[in-house]
Amino acid sequence: xxxxxxxxxxxxxxxxxxxxxxxxxxxxxxxxxxxxxxxxxxxxxxxxxxxxxxxxxxxxxxxxxxxxxxxxxxxxxxxxxxxxxxxxxxxxxxxxxxxxxxxxxxxxxxxxxxxxxxxxxxxxxxxxxxxxxxxxxxxxxxxxxxxxxxxxxxxxxxxxxxxxxxxxxxxxxxxxxxxxxxxxxxxxxxxxxxxxxxxxxxxxxxxxxxxxxxxxxxxxxxxxxxxxxxxxxxxxxxxxxxxxxxxxxxxxxxxxxxxxxxxxxxxxxxxxxxxxxxxxxxxxxxxxxxxxxxxxxxxxxxxxxxxxxxxxxxxxxxxxxxxxxxxxxxxxxxxxxxxxxxxxxxxxxxxxxxxxxxxxxxxxxxxxxxxxxxxxxxxxxxxxxxxxxxxxxxxxxxx
Amino acid sequence: xxxxxxxxxxxxxxxxxxxxxxxxxxxxxxxxxxxxxxxxxxxxxxxxxxxxxxxxxxxxxxxxxxxxxxxxxxxxxxxxxxxxxxxxxxxxxxxxxxxxxxxxxxxxxxxxxxxxxxxxxxxxxxxxxxxxxxxxxxxxxxxxxxxxxxxxxxxxxxxxxxxxxxxxxxxxxxxxxxxxxxxxxxxxxxxxxxxxxxxxxxxxxxxxxxxxxxxxxxxxxxxxxxxxxxxxxxxxxxxxxxxxxxxxxxxxxxxxxxxxxxxxxxxxxxxxxxxxxxxxxxxxxxxxxxxxxxxxxxxxxxxxxxxxxxxxxxxxxxxxxxxxxxxxxxxxxxxxxxxxxxxxxxxxxxxxxxxxxxxxxxxxxxxxxxxxxxxxx
Numbered sequence: 001x002x003x004x005x006x007x008x009x010x011x012x013x014x015x016x017x018x019x020x021x022x023x024x025x026x027x028x029x030x031x032x033x034x035x036x037x038x039x040x041x042x043x044x045x046x047x048x049x050x051x052x053x054x055x056x057x058x059x060x061x062x063x064x065x066x067x068x069x070x071x072x073x074x075x076x077x078x079x080x081x082x083x084x085x086x087x088x089x090x091x092x093x094x095x096x097x098x099x100x101x102x103x104x105x106x107x108x109x110x111x112x113x114x115x116x117x118x119x120x121x122x123x124x125x126x127x128x129x130x131x132x133x134x135x136x137x138x139x140x141x142x143x144x145x146x147x148x149x150x151x152x153x154x155x156x157x158x159x160x161x162x163x164x165x166x167x168x169x170x171x172x173x174x175x176x177x178x179x180x181x182x183x184x185x186x187x188x189x190x191x192x193x194x195x196x197x198x199x200x201x202x203x204x205x206x207x208x209x210x211x212x213x214x215x216x217x218x219x220x221x222x223x224x225x226x227x228x229x230x231x232x233x234x235x236x237x238x239x240x241x242x243x244x245x246x247x248x249x250x251x252x253x254x255x256x257x258x259x260x261x262x263x264x265x266x267x268x269x270x271x272x273x274x275x276x277x278x279x280x281x282x283x284x285x286x287x288x289x290x291x292x293x294x295x296x297x298x299x300x301x302x303x304x305x306x307x308x309x310x311x312x313x314x315x316x317x318x319x320x321x322x323x324x325x326x327x328x329x330x331x332x333x334x335x336x337x338x339x340x341x342x343x344x345x346x347x348x349x350x351x352x353x354x355x356x357x358x359x360x361x362x363x364x365x366x367x368x369x370x371x372x373x374x375x376x377x378x379x380x381x382x383x384x385x386x387x388x389x390x391x392x393x394x395x396x397x398x399x
Numbered sequence: 400x401x402x403x404x405x406x407x408x409x410x411x412x413x414x415x416x417x418x419x420x421x422x423x424x425x426x427x428x429x430x431x432x433x434x435x436x437x438x439x440x441x442x443x444x445x446x447x448x449x450x451x452x453x454x455x456x457x458x459x460x461x462x463x464x465x466x467x468x469x470x471x472x473x474x475x476x477x478x479x480x481x482x483x484x485x486x487x488x489x490x491x492x493x494x495x496x497x498x499x500x501x502x503x504x505x506x507x508x509x510x511x512x513x514x515x516x517x518x519x520x521x522x523x524x525x526x527x528x529x530x531x532x533x534x535x536x537x538x539x540x541x542x543x544x545x546x547x548x549x550x551x552x553x554x555x556x557x558x559x560x561x562x563x564x565x566x567x568x569x570x571x572x573x574x575x576x577x578x579x580x581x582x583x584x585x586x587x588x589x590x591x592x593x594x595x596x597x598x599x600x601x602x603x604x605x606x607x608x609x610x611x612x613x614x615x616x617x618x619x620x621x622x623x624x625x626x627x628x629x630x631x632x633x634x635x636x637x638x639x640x641x642x643x644x645x646x647x648x649x650x651x652x653x654x655x656x657x658x659x660x661x662x663x664x665x666x667x668x669x670x671x672x673x674x675x676x677x678x679x680x681x682x683x684x685x686x687x688x689x690x691x692x693x694x695x696x697x698x699x700x701x702x703x704x705x706x707x708x709x710x711x712x713x714x715x716x717x718x719x720x721x722x723x724x725x726x727x728x729x730x731x732x733x734x735x736x737x738x739x740x741x742x743x744x745x746x747x748x749x750x751x752x753x754x755x756x757x758x759x760x761x762x763x764x765x766x767x768x769x770x771x772x773x774x775x776x
Contacts (some may be wrong), residue, residue, distance in 0.1 A: 174584075182538060182580045191581060192623060199628075199650050206654040207645075 023185045075110035084121055090126060098126040105377070105383050110221075117147035128163075133339045136160045158190045167198030182289050208250065222279050229307075229359065232368040261322070275303045277372060284308060287358060289340075290375035291318075295385040296326045307359035311339055311352060311376075331380050340395070348394040352376060401443045406448075413451035419460055420637045426455060426466040443480055446487035453488040453649045456505075468508040475515035481522035491516075491529040498543070500537065506550045509559035510615045517564035523626045527568055537565070538582065548601035559589070559601020566608035575605065576615045578623070583609065590671070596664050599633075602757040606630070610677040620678065626654055627688065629669050631696050633662035638699045645691040665706045672712040679719045689720060698739075708755070711748055 012020040031038075032210040035048055039045050043060045055062035073081070086101030102123035106116060117286060124139035137160035143153035154177035161170035174191035177184060226233065275288035288302040293299065315334045351359050361367060362374060379386040401409065411417075414423035428503050432438030442448050452474075455467045455765060471490070474480045484490050494513060497503045517523040530536060543549050544558040565571040589602040593747045608627065610619070619626045619648055628651035637659040645653045662668045697717055704710050 106515070178581050179542065186646075188581050196622065196625075196650075201490075203653050205652045206656060207658070210654045256442070 001162040003180055003325065032073070035243065063322050075108040076112050076115065077106040078108045078113055079108040079112070081105075081117065083115065083122065086119075086126070090122065093129075095130045097221075099123055099130070104196070113146050117150050117153065121150060121156060122155045124153065125161070126194045128156065128160060130213065133160050137164065151181055151184065152178060154180075155184075155186055155190070155346065158194070159365060162190065162194055162197070165192045165197075165201070167201060170194035171198065208223045218279075222277065222285075225279055225283070225285060226277070227361060230360045233372070234368045234370045275301075277374075278304075286360070287362075288373045289358070292375055292377050293326075293332075294377060294389060295379065298324070298326050300324075305358050306375075307362070308357050310357050310362075311354040315354065331383060332378075333357045336380050336382075338379050338381045340379070341374070343376065346394070348396060349377070351398045353398055400437075400769050406445065410451060413448070413455060414690055415454065415458060419463075422458070423460070423463060426452075426463050428633075430466045430470045430473075433470045436477065439474055439477045439480055442474065443477075443483050446483060449474075449483055450488045453484075453490045453493060456493060461504075464505065468505050468512075472508060472511055472515070475512045478519055481516055481519065485516070485529075485664075491526065492533060495529065495533045495535050499539065501550050502552075503550065504552045506553035508555065510553075510555055510561060514557045514564065515561040517561055520567060523564055524568060527565055537571060538580070541575075541582055541585060544588075552627055552771055554595065554598075556595040556598040557601070559595075559598040560579060561601070561605070562586075562610065563601045563604030566605050568610075571613055572609050576609055576612060576619075578618060578692075583619075583626075584624055586626075587626065590629045590633055597668070599662075600664065600667050600670070603667050603674065607670050607674040607677065610674050613680055615688075616678055616681050616684045619686060625649075627691060627693070630675055630676075631693055633671055634668065634700045635659065635696050636661050636703055640695050640699075644692075644695045648695065649691050649693075652696060661700070661703065665709050668704070668706075669709050669712050672709065672716055676712070676716050676719065679716070685720065685770055694720075707748060707751070710750060714745065741760070 040047070041062055043058075046061075077334065082101050082105030086098040087099040089095070089101060090366060102119050104120045106123075120143035124136045124143065127133075127136035127139060133159060137157060140153045140157035140290065143150055144157060147153070154173055158170045158173035158177065161167070161173055161357065162315045171191060174187050174194060177187045178191065181187070210298050233350065253338045277285055277287045279285055283397075285307045289302045289305040291300040291302070300318065305314065311388055312334065313339055319337070323332055339354060339356070340349040341352060341361070341364075342349055346364070350364065350366060358374070362369065367374075408571045409428065412421050413429070414422075417425070427440075429448065432442060449622065452467050452470055456464055456471075458464050458467070463624070471484070474484060490512075498506060498509050498513075500506070502624075503509075513526060517526045527537075530540065540558060540562065544555060544562065548554065564577075566575060575586075577699055583606075586602050586605060589598060590606070592599050592602070606629075610616070618624060628649045631652055635655055637655060637657045640648075675688075679688060697713065697720075701710070701713055701717070705714060
């Protein structure tokens, strides 16, 4: 940049100065190649302010900034300056920086109440745009405390409450504001929206309650039906883990826990299908059932075995047309199969009459349902594996 | 009554400066006078007594003030006393000033008096203008009414009937129906206010009066106000509706709990139906009401209602709703709601209604001669 000389008033000095240009190129001129870059560095011609002002790179800018934040000014002036700075950042959508500026302004603790209310309100706005609803609400509240008629703070407070889904709170803010300015359109709109959402939330709560009640009734009916049939449900580990309050076998808590177990275990069943026993419109139960094939370490899962269906009904289909791929010896044919259920208490096995219905079998004295899923062991009659598997076990065969 | 000299003497005792025991006896006597019609009529001709009574409401003794308010309540129950009270005393100014005071223990009595005074159009207009002149305005009254616990010792429920009475004036309705403000919206939740039949009835009366102005119907039924659910909720019951029916209802009427109670008071139920009826006056109104699918509510209500007058109003409403462009939903209602035997009943009821209306008319004339909100001594 051309260094201005302190010219005297005389024409001679001026003439001399002008003469110089004709002969000397002045120092520090912009070069043709990088003049645009240089231009950008001149504070007056800058299009955007740099992110941080390094006194080395931008000495002039640093100088100007220090003038702004000169410590000789009063707290009010400093706070005002910081407010303006915050506002500028806000306009550029640099909300985090705006928050910093406003905070600094508030720290000055100046005595101008209106200014402080504005600082709080503006900071609330910055927080709002950053998504910090709670901070924004706190600031709006603080602003209102300082200046109860500060309508911008009230509008902001209502908006924050809405975002936080506190509709009754939002309504309160709106009503306060409307008391001051009854015809304020924005507040009326906010109020209408808050009211609408509040009522929708109330409806959702009612709906959920109705649904929960319905589910509870269904559960209770199901449990009653199972109990009525004399089918025993086994409590499994999760409820035992619950420790001290697993005392209640009978009574409501037991019932709902048993059902909860049903649900829990239905979901946590090995097949992870979420299948659970259910009752159809005719009041018939359908169970998820597991068939275990210990010989080949395989299982079959039937998601809905009607209690009135017989085992043979299912086996005939499962092993009817095609035998399973793991049946290498092709011996798992329906007429060869033997089914057993295990009494978990004593470890005894009981053979199942395949022509009987599932209900019939489940009602057996020693039969119980574990994890909400009846399971049966499938062996091939007379096979070496079967002999080996059954040896050493107490087996109750069919008569 | 009193002779002129007796009256003069009594009057002299009715001043703030009089000895408390004498003052007390004098006010007691006046209160006794107001307890019957002749006494009231007598006092009508004695504006000085009225003035004195009103002045004594400023008395430091609570017992005296109490008696004065009692007396004014009795007087205000008599229509012929309205103009003298308003014109000869500064009653209205005192009433409004104290109404705004959250600590004033006699605020409920003030509301009763104002409610009485606003019953008939002429004095009602005076009350309304006094509100404006005292720079209070209807919005302050609505604000106080809608602020829970504004006055710790007074419930202010009688502001309900006051508002209802005021809305017989178009200028009052104009204020309540102001689109640029949020006034009527504040009143709506009170159609379900369980704690006070007076408050509830006052609000429903206000809404009904406001619905006489057809021009505002579309706005009232729009989201900006959404008056419909607030009129239907008191008529809706705990009966379980199918999920499909629920989803079609306005949000506030969906999935109502098992303990939902309907409006207890048959007069209020009738007013609600009348208000709904008014809203069907315009085609737009009818269309909106049909779109919002309120049939399940009216259907269940019709099954539940026992009072013949209310049933009749309900059926008239349903008829209007059906009577327009017939649609699938409406035909169902026709079948379910009004089978042949009910048609017969309707004809019977119509005849009975004519009879009843005659009886009602006679009773009404009788009632107007008695004191409405009077506290007998």
